[in-house]
Amino acid sequence: MSHLSSAQLQELKHTLLEEKKELEHHFITNGEEDASHGESLTDSTGDLSTVDNHPADQGTDVFERERDLAVNNTLNDELDQINAALKRMEKGNYGICEVCGQDIPFERLQAIPFTAFCVDDSPEQSLRDDRPVEEQVMTPPPSGAGEGRQEHDRRFDDADAWEAVEDYGTSNSPAMAAKRDVEDYDDGM
DSSP states (O other): TTTTTTOOOOOHHHHHHHHHHHHHHHHHHHTOTTTSSSSOHHHHHHHHOSSSSSSHHHHHHHHHHHHHHHHHHHHHHHHHHHHHHHHHHHHHHHTOOOOOOOOOHHHHHHHTTOOEEEEEEOOOOOOOOOOOOOGGGGGOOOOOSSGGGGGGGOOGGGGGGGHHHHTOSSSOOOGGGGGOOOOOOGGGG
């Protein structure tokens, strides 16, 4: 910790404690200390029965419950990282990268006070590369759709449907035409 001054350490410790306090307050206020393991969907929605609910309402409830659980898991992980950073402060190895052992710059610690890694050794936060299993059984889109659409220009598709039908006129009678004294369907356009 030699690269951090006592004032910098105090600032970072204060930030960590404030974030910890906010996260703990979130869990206490929302009664979600153990929400990931606790009540059922019926208990969380407050409904006595799901019989009278439309399936779309049940879908919305499930979606919102899953979202809340995901948010709680993320906040729980952040709280664990904050607690680990405070322990590193107590042990005297805060601000040192766990992979390479180099000092973590103060500016990085200000941005992410609970980090245990320098920028070069930071674990990747990318999206997963695995695809949904459904894609293995899906049929490919018809040719001419998507990127290959320009290759088949002038070929009939849904976008050309209006032009094809327009040649035959409209369903408006001559009496409904915008022009006056129209006697033929084709003249009314």
